Amino acid sequence: RYPGGRQRLDRSIQGGELFQTVINNPNPCDDIRHKRIWSKNKWCGTLPKVLVIGPQKTGSTALYTFLAMHPSLVPNLPSPTTYEELQAYSWYQHIRSHGDPIAKNYTFHTVITTNDSAPKPLRDLRNRCLNPGKYSHFLERWLAEYSPHQLHILDGALLRAEPATAMHALQKFLKLPALDYNKLLKYDPKKGFFCQAVSNERTKCLGKSKGRIYPPMEERSAKFLKRYYTPHNTALSKLLVRLGRPVPQWLKDELSSNG
Ligand code: A3P
Structure with missing residues (x-):
């Protein structure tokens, strides 16, 4: 718990990069890239409560965006130079x-x-x-450091097709007050993905680089x-x-x- 009772959400480190960070560089404060994206109140004496580790193509940006809508969470700051995870x-x-x-x-x-x-x-x-x-290789490595009950494994295909179901399970795991994502998200046929429902008519979708169109x-x-x-x-x-x-x-x- 952080001041104000808000839990901290941190998407700064992803997939294989985090393993390197954990193994080679145990103090996240030594890596300037972390400091750049930490939210205002964060300081080196506190580690994030929640890490979202999203390997390639798993919708980690969508998950981050949906979690950032939750009033009980403080997301890290977006960064134009943030290092992205790998994609197949x-x-x-x-x-x-x-x-x-x-x-x-x-x-x-x-x-x-x-x-x-x-x-x-x-x-x-x-x-x-x-x-x-x-995935199993990386999960086994996480399990060498954390006990299974600390890990919530989220199916990227479910997040894409039924984000409200995925968010419901995640909120339960994080013991957060439940938001009804059925009301907050809306399928945008033009984008082909669920997006934030801004009003009855309008949606706010992720940028062009997420949900790209390619052969x-x-x-x-x-x-x-x-x-x-x-x-x-x-x-x-x-x-x-x-x-x-x-x-x-x-x-x-x-x-x-x-x-
Ligand atoms: P593509 O752009 O190749 O389709 P990440 O954020 O981890 O890099 O994942 C990007 C992928 O998230 C996208 O890959 C897309 O398939 C997927 N995704 C899942 N839900 C999404 C959403 N609501 N909006 C946009 N992309 C989403």
Whole structure:
């Protein structure tokens, strides 16, 4: 609890980056990037109460935006130079749209299927695209530091399709007074996502870089990824069962269509 009884919400550190921070740099105050985005009242003597760790393409910006609407939470400040988490296909599309020469010159399929004798920049991009999706690996590392009851695992597909349901469960976990997100969010057919309901007529959606429009993934890439992630997805499913957490539908689908 922080002064005023508000819990602090901090989205400053994400996915693999946090592991590095925890392992290499145990004091978050030593990293200037954290200080830049901390909200006004934050000081180095307090750690955030809640960390949102969002690996690639999981809708962490949407989650952050929805949580920031809660009167009991203080979000970190938005920063134009904040370091973003990695994205798979989405990350490739992101840097391609920013003119990255590797993503411009090589197709997504070439990137993900590139072998270890390829030039380093290509291998680096391959790793940036593929590694963050190994969710069980990262969750196991979190579980080495935190007990399972401190972790709420949120299904990104549910957040996208039924954000009010996802937010309801999260508020329960955080023991927050319940806001009815059914009333606060509205599906915007033009954006293709749920957005903040500003009035009966108007919505406020996330920016252009979230929910980008790009060609669907080639079938051969989807096939490759399905095979590539099978051991990781199997491990994730086992981990969720071990923790007594629900196995998301997308994961059931992935695993059932493999055999
Ligand atoms: P795309 O832009 O590739 O579609 P993150 O914020 O973690 O980088 O995740 C970005 C992804 O969040 C988007 O990827 C989009 O699919 C997903 N998302 C989930 N809910 C969303 C929402 N309400 N508005 C916009 N994007 C949302």
